[in-house]
Amino acid sequence: MFMLxxxxxxxxxxxxxxxxWVRQVPVDASLSAVKAIPVEGxxxxxxxxxxxxxxxxxxSIVTVTKQPVAVCSMIGPFKEKVSARQIKDRLKALDIDxxxxxxxxxxxxxxxxxxxPMRSRREALDMLRELQAKKVDSFLITEGELVNGIxxxxxxxxxxxxxxxxxRREQGYDAKIHQIPRFSSQLWEVFVGDRYNKLTQDIWQxxxxxxxxxxxxxNSCDLIASAEQLD
Numbered sequence: 123m124f125m126l127x128x129x130x131x132x133x134x135x136x137x138x139x140x141x142x143w144v145r146q147v148p149v150d151a152s153l154s155a156v157k158a159i160p161v162e163g164x165x166x167x168x169x170x171x172x173x174x175x176x177x178x179x180x181x182s183i184v185t186v187t188k189q190p191v192a193v194c195s196m197i198g199p200f201k202e203k204v205s206a207r208q209i210k211d212r213l214k215a216l217d218i219d220x221x222x223x224x225x226x227x228x229x230x231x232x233x234x235x236x237x238x239p240m241r242s243r244r245e246a247l248d249m250l251r252e253l254q255a256k257k258v259d260s261f262l263i264t265e266g267e268l269v270n271g272i273x274x275x276x277x278x279x280x281x282x283x284x285x286x287x288x289x290r291r292e293q294g295y296d297a298k299i300h301q302i303p304r305f306s307s308q309l310w311e312v313f314v315g316d317r318y319n320k321l322t323q324d325i326w327q328x329x330x331x332x333x334x335x336x337x338x339x340x341n342s343c344d345l346i347a348s349a350e351q352l353d
Contacts, residue, residue: 192343195318196223197329197336198310203352205333206309212329213311218320220311222352225345232302233283236263237295238271246270258290268300276302310339312346 197220200206206222213220237260240246246262249272253260263271274290274297277283283299290297313321321329321338330336 193340194312194343194346195338195340196220196310196312196346197338199308199335200310203309206311209329209333209336210311213321216320216325216329218317218325219314220317221314223310223312223346224350224352225308225310225341226305226349227308227345229304229306230278231304233277233280234268234300234302235274235277235283235286235290235297236268236271236300237274237290237297239263239268240270240272243270246272253295256293258293309352 197209198206200209203222210220210222237249238246240249250260250262253272259275261273263269263273275283275286277286280299287297287299326338
């Protein structure tokens with residue numbers, strides 16, 4: 123019994139000594155949340171080891187540099203090449219160089235109200251006969267991305283297309299609207315380099331004299347680079 127008490131007392135004494143030793147060991151609080159970023163050629167490095175360099179490294183990772191969009195200046199539009207040539211000659215006399223381009227510019231789309239496409243031509247024809255029996259203006263679409271669909275109307279104004287769509291849906295048909303992009307082909311004189319800076323207000327009034335509808339415009343140089351150059 124005496125030996126048992128002695129063993130228990132010794133065990134408690136050892137635990138107490140270990141507890142005091144642990145409290146004296148310094149603990150680096152920064153290790154409780156270790157953060158690391160990749161550094162080329164060195165695997166992982168703690169942020170606290172990098173000091174100020176860490177902030178620069180993180181900034182380089184999260185910062186996205188926005189590239190400026192190149193903008194070109196131009197005069198137009200011209201209906202005929204001869205009109206564009208006249209303006210070009212006037213500018214040339216003033217030591218202002220331009221290049222003639224035929225641009226394909228986007229305009230307001232058209233709106234196509236339709237059903238389908240259906241799974242087969244037969245299904246499309248069955249639907250067409252059903253619509254025509256109800257005196258609904260409709261036509262079979264025989265080609266393109268809506269082949270085997272049913273055309274319910276083609277409109278230049280979106281509100282008209284939406285009105286037909288609503289009317290057909292009230293009749294129980296799942297009418298949809300498909301936008302058709304439209305482009306216009308226009309002639310423009312595009313300034314070469316920084317020549318636009320020479321075009322003062324007085325010069326502009328003299329250059330466009332006698333020519334109606336001309337305007338100065340800025341557009342993306344990417345659009346112009348993809349256009350057809352006529353010079």
